[in-house]
Amino acid sequence: MPRFKAYNYDQNAMVVINYQDQLQPGTFEHAVHYLIEHKLDLSVFHPKYRNDATGRLAYDPAILLKIILFAYSKGITSSREMQWCCETNIIFKALSCDTVPHFTTLASFVSRHADEIEALFEQVLLVCHEQGLLGNELFAIDGCKMSSDASKEWSGTFKELGEKRDKLRGLIRHHLLEHHARDEAETEADLDRDIRRAKMILSLDDAMNKVDRFLKTNSPRMGRGKRIKEVKSNLTDNESAKMTTSKGTIQGYNGVATVDKKHQIVIDAQAFGEGQEHHTLQPVLETVEARFKKLGIAENIYQQGTVVTADTGFANEANMKYLHEQQINGYIPDNQFRSRDPQFADQKKQIRQAPPELTR
Template structure:
């Protein structure tokens, strides 16, 4: 019979552990420990503590922040589970220096530190900038819709909620009559009486909940020129009903703005509305103010940083905002793919690809490669030169067309004339005009700012720029949602969802990982 080492589970043992040795350089826990102790200023947390002269010592916010960030990195959001990890897990013990905060302390720290967490987020962003992780070349904006800690069954307009309240009244009266009948009936089943009483109690609580909400709250109005009432939610009225690819949810839309260079998040905001187009202006304004406050850029939007967003952010008001503020934005409308020949059938895409090269006409810059502003009647050629506007007139098909013409002197000395003109050598000898180009206009209406954006997005340069959007922002949502397991918001109220345990903290963890992977942390 084989022999084994005997096991005695009743024996006692003393294990000597150096907590700092458990935090190995290169790991995420080490990055958290090093940054919080050596780089970040946590004095913003101090004003809320009032135990300078009396009261028991409080847990150090540095230790609380370390264990919360590490727990969220592992997909642990329960305060009770974080407390249990501090009791049993050696990494949590090392980060907290063997302190075990009560779960109520952890929950209170998470749910009441919006401005402090935002300050830490900005400090980490500034460190990313100092270590060269921000390129400030292209920002991609997108939203991630997630369920909140509220049931959509408690949503409705005020009329719908009043109808639901009246329906509950009728159900209460029915069960009360049934209960009275059972009381008068001799030998009635006691279990049936209890069920009727329990139903009355449940319905009364639901009725009172709706009644109190209707008395204390006002109808929730949407946004727009003619705002209409939208559905309110009794549990969390700052959340909204949103349509997603997985159905309708009650939740929040987390908007993230991501820098292209290393996919660092430069802005994180949540909104309780499913529509994204009204979020663009506050997001861009927030980015501009933050970069100015951190002394990264005096005006990041005027520095020609490219802004990309998907079709959910497109409307005429946003296009006018980009145009009037000279923001280098590329936001397509929902028909931009139908105008792109790459998304047509393969035959349409490639055309006569076997045609003999000798029979092909020389390819020159098409009008789509010229930057055209239909609002101001301004046109810029691929070389960056402004060409002259020659008026609007109908073409042979009766369609209003804007005509532009380059100056001969400009075209003659342009280094791209062989790509722009069919016969550039003739321009060296003849008198007259340079390259001519025209753009069709909608004859039924005046040009809009959306038309201006269509020309930008449909141009070869616009297609090339917009193709980067998905590869910049979608991996960020994949990391937060899949790796970090954020699939719903567990707190209620926009302030708590944004500033604390959910959106800002997860975006902060994402940026800390970027610093750990690409930054210059001390070994």
């Protein structure tokens, strides 16, 4: 038999590396590193820091941004996982200069600097324009459903939430009556049961107060369909919505992105707490127009021949009227477009005429 050199993966090794060498030109990590170091103005983050004279040193926003943006490019959105990557992954180590920000630091940076990060996005877009990466010939708009951290069990109309509060109040009264019916525990088992019942009463009381506070401090959410009616609110995240997806019902957001055709660069991304996409088209188009005007890319981008496309989820009469009035060259198919296409009609005819064993 041939003989081979033995190998063992379960071993440690000391390897001398240069972090700059790990960020090779032509890679995404190099692009992120170069943009943040040489092209972007990060002074927008400085006003929220208060450690000029006292307090410990803070992580440079450049380091945190590199970690977060590279993590996002890999589909990593958990701050804990980002911290783990900084401990174990060589590219993350190179981008972070071998620092390991705590996951709470990463999470806090994202939550505290939402406006500053949006301003940074506009800086990146301007760099893309200067480099000739934007074609401004065709913008494609599409959306996807994204889950939020809110529980859909805490959703409902104000009437439904009121009924939930009354039901919780009834359960509390029921358990209190049972508790008072027993003046004292006779056995250890009885004592354990009374303790469990007391904990349940406290939990129910907390839930009831949560619903009651929400109903007293908020107003019903109204939809924007043809017939305006109340939509379900959510106690945890009232900006999110209950929506149906191919994988079931979720509590979350409708993420809508606009992409420039030339190099598939995202020029706008927004999250809407609405299950339907109809009502998102106008605000998306207006945001893109305002951003391009603000950055000096185009005074009125849609009057320069830019074509806008979107799928059937954005098709309704109001949107067609809006596109016409604003003279926007938009292409949005309605739900019946396939039935009018001869190609699809011929395919359906062939399927109907095919033997049953070929259509299974």
